[in-house]
Amino acid sequence: xxxxxxxxxxxxxxxxxxxxxxxxxxxxxxxxxxxxxxxxxxxxxxxxxxxxxxxxxxxxxxxxxxxxxxxxxxxxxxxxxxxxxxxxxxxxxxxxxxxxxxxxxxxxxxxxxxxxxxxxxxxxxxxxx
Amino acid sequence: xxxxxxxxxxxxxxxxxxxxxxxxxxxxxxxxxxxxxxxxxxxxxxxxxxxxxxxxxxxxxxxxxxxxxxxxxxxxxxxxxxxxxxxxxxxxxxxxxxxxxxxxxxxxxxxxxxxxxxxxxxxxxxxxxxxxxxxxxxxxxxxxxxxxxxxxxxxxxxxxxxxxxxxxxxxxxxxxxxxxxxxxxxxxxxxxxxxxxxxxxxxxxxxxxxxxxxxxxxxxxxxxxxxxxxxxxxxxxxxxxxxxxxxxxxxxxxxxxxxxxxxxxxxxxxxxxxxxxxxxxxxxxxxxxxxxxxxxxxxxxxxxxxxxxxxxxxxxxxxxxxx
Numbered sequence: 038x039x040x041x042x043x044x045x046x047x048x049x050x051x052x053x054x055x056x057x058x059x060x061x062x063x064x065x066x067x068x069x070x071x072x073x074x075x076x077x078x079x080x081x082x083x084x085x086x087x088x089x090x091x092x093x094x095x096x097x098x099x100x101x102x103x104x105x106x107x108x109x110x111x112x113x114x115x116x117x118x119x120x121x122x123x124x125x126x127x128x129x130x131x132x133x134x135x136x137x138x139x140x141x142x143x144x145x146x147x148x149x150x151x152x153x154x155x156x157x158x159x160x161x162x163x164x165x166x
Numbered sequence: 167x168x169x170x171x172x173x174x175x176x177x178x179x180x181x182x183x184x185x186x187x188x189x190x191x192x193x194x195x196x197x198x199x200x201x202x203x204x205x206x207x208x209x210x211x212x213x214x215x216x217x218x219x220x221x222x223x224x225x226x227x228x229x230x231x232x233x234x235x236x237x238x239x240x241x242x243x244x245x246x247x248x249x250x251x252x253x254x255x256x257x258x259x260x261x262x263x264x265x266x267x268x269x270x271x272x273x274x275x276x277x278x279x280x281x282x283x284x285x286x287x288x289x290x291x292x293x294x295x296x297x298x299x300x301x302x303x304x305x306x307x308x309x310x311x312x313x314x315x316x317x318x319x320x321x322x323x324x325x326x327x328x329x330x331x332x333x334x335x336x337x338x339x340x341x342x343x344x345x346x347x348x349x350x351x352x353x354x355x356x357x358x359x360x361x362x363x364x365x366x367x368x369x370x371x372x373x374x375x376x377x378x379x380x381x382x383x384x385x386x387x388x389x390x391x392x393x394x395x396x397x398x399x400x401x402x403x404x405x406x407x408x409x410x411x412x413x414x415x416x417x418x419x420x421x422x423x424x425x426x427x428x429x430x431x432x433x434x435x436x437x438x439x440x441x442x443x444x445x446x447x448x449x450x451x452x453x454x455x456x457x458x459x460x461x462x463x464x465x466x467x468x469x470x471x472x473x474x475x476x477x478x479x480x481x482x483x484x485x486x487x488x489x
Contacts, residue, residue, distance in 0.1 A: 065447050065479050067440040067472060069411035073380045102260025112255065115271040117381045124267055132353065133263030134303055134316040135229035147307060154345040158306050158313055160336065164345055 070117055088118035091125040098128045200287045201327075201343040208324055209288065216294045217321030217330055218242065223337045224249045231334055232256050232264025235301050235316035236272055238332050239360045242299040242318075245276050252276075263314060266303060266356060270378075274385045278360040279394050281370045281378035285355025287347060289369040290319050290329070296368040298359045299332075305352035314353065363394035372402050383411060388419030406436040413444060422448055439465045443476050446483065455487035 074084075092113050099109035113121060124131075150156040154164030222241035226234035226249065233249035233256055240247050256264040256272040264272075273280035283289045283300065293300050300319040307313030317333035322343075329346045333339040341349075350357075359367040363386065366375050379398050383391040395412035402408060413428035426448045432441035442465035449458035462480045469476040 065475065065482065066414060066417065066444050067410075067475055069380050069383055069407065069414050071472075072410050072438075072440045073376060073407045099258070102258045104259065108254050112268065112271065115275050115385045116267065117384060120267045120271070120381070124265070128258075128265070129261075131265050131267075132303060132305070132312065132314040133258060133261035133265055134232050134235075134269075134314040135257070135261075135263030147311070150308065154342060155348045156306055156308060156313075157304075157341060157345050157349055160334075164342060 070119075074119070084118075088121060091118070091122040092116075094125040095121055095128060098125070102128070198344040198347045201347050204287055204343070205324075205327065212288070212291055212324070213295045214325065215321070215323040216291070218294060218297065218299055219320075221299050221318065221320045221332060223332050225335045225337070227335045229262045230257060231316045232269060234334075235318050235332070236264075236269055236276075236360075238318045239299050239301045240273065240276050240278055242320075243278055243360050244362055245278055245360075247276060264316065269301065269316070270358060270381070271385070273358075273360040274382050276360075277362070277386070277390065279363055279366070279378050279382045280358050280360045281367050282356070282358045282374045283367050283369050284371065285350075285357065287343060290357060291322050292369050293359055293367055294319060294321050298361065298367055300357050300359055302331075302350060303353040303356040304346075304349040306349050307352075309352055312352070315349075319357075363390045364397035366397055366401060372405065375402070376405065376407050379408060380411060383415060388415050391415035392419060404435075406432050406438050406441070409435075410438070410441050410444065413441070413448075417444070417448060422452055426452075433461070433464070437464070437468070439467075439469045439472050439476060443469075443472065443479050446479050450479075450483055450486060455483055459483050459487075459489075 095113050095116075096106075096109050099112065100106060104112070116124065147156055147158045148162065151159055151162035152164055157164075220242075222238055224234040224237050230249055230253065233252040236252050236256060237247050237249045252272055255275055256268045258265060258268070270280040270282075283293060290300050290302070302317055302319055304315045304317060305312050306315050315334070317331045317339070319329055319331050321330040322328065323330075326340070327343045328340045329343065331339045331341060331346075333341075359370075361367065363382065370378075375398055379394050382394050386394065392412060392415040395408050395415055398408045399405065399412060409428055409432035413425045413432065416428060417425035426445065429441050429445035429448060432438055433445050442461050446458045446461035446465060449455075449461060459480070462476060462483055465476045466473070466480065
């Protein structure tokens with residue numbers, strides 16, 4: 038099952054990557070993303086390969102984070118190459134807005150800092166001015 | 167189970183963290199730099215108070231502040247949606263939250279252009295004054311005990327020194343400039359505005375607007391992408407990237423004549439190899455091989471890293487119309 042999922046992930050990644058690549062590659066047009074990119078590597082096969090690998094990495098990581106294969110593939114398709122590479126590097130560590138973490142442990146500290154107006158964890162605090 | 171041992175070590179640890187926290191708090195005490203500057207010398211043309219009261223509100227008390235904030239901003243920009251509909255687009259279960267890049271991508275998938283704005287309190291104010299709700303990432307906790315949270319700035323009052331936000335369960339959170347600045351600083355002063363294609367944030371830089379528009383093209387229909395690029399060109403008419411982007415969007419929408427005009431304009435104004443190459447492709451598709459060859463040769467003159475693609479264009483021209 039696990040192996041099947043990984044295979045499916047790989048196939049979908051390639052499909053989605055191609056959907057955007059073929060658009061430009063078939064017609065031989067240089068894409069705006071390519072124009073916008075700066076640096077010596079611009080437009081080289083090496084960069085394309087790196088981007089494709091980044092997308093595959095993000096696909097795997099997203100599935101490990103609980104997304105199903107198709108949902109992850111759609112989300113990756115909406116990312117630029119630059120964004121996909123950034124996400125591949127930081128998906129486990131980048132800020133994920135939504136988690137109210139570590140609050141119990143540091144309740145007291147945060148209460149004090151809330152009152153000092155440095156943080157705003159608790160709705161009931163009113164900071165000193 | 168060693169249940170009895172646990173409380174002792176936990177309380178010791180709690181004490182240590184508390185002491186550390188107080189030290190950190192003391193160290194952080196005086197660093198609301200922007201607030202001080204802004205209050206000492208507010209820009210003369212800044213409206214004293216703004217509130218976008220019509221901005222929708224989606225109360226959230228769980229991990230879905232990402233979808234909620236995004237639905238709020240999209241609703242304000244005219245894209246009616248719900249947090250529920252956005253969960254699959256921006257929420258990452260394993261992280262119990264939403265990542266910044268996916269918030270931008272989620273906005274684009276809903277049809278909006280999502281542009282990062284400068285990390286200044288003044289930029290937040292100027293956007294709300296321009297009628298734009300701003301999604302911000304806050305770290306409501308501390309750097310070493312982060313509590314990442316998305317909220318939407320919908321206004322401010324200079325007199326009261328407060329921002330007004332749609333935040334979590336609060337429809338109208340009033341947060342002092344100073345506290346907001348602390349929580350925003352700890353989140354990297356990250357903020358974006360989502361707008362319909364053709365409109366751009368008042369404070370966006372050319373670099374960020376370009377990044378946003380190019381990314382938008384990926385998810386957008388050709389017509390929407392063209393409208394978005396036109397909006398960018400209205401503000402930065404000399405941008406070669408936006409001009410080529412408009413050409414590519416028109417080409418994707420099968421408007422060959424329109425695409426030709428934009429590529430020609432970019433090619434002649436900037437002598438850009440990408441523009442010459444794409445112009446050659448459009449000309450070739452219209453059966454104008456001689457003109458196409460001239461354009462492709464101009465592209466080859468300084469193709470740099472694009473050389474392989476330009477040579478492929480030339481080869482195709484040769485295949486259609488041998489020299």
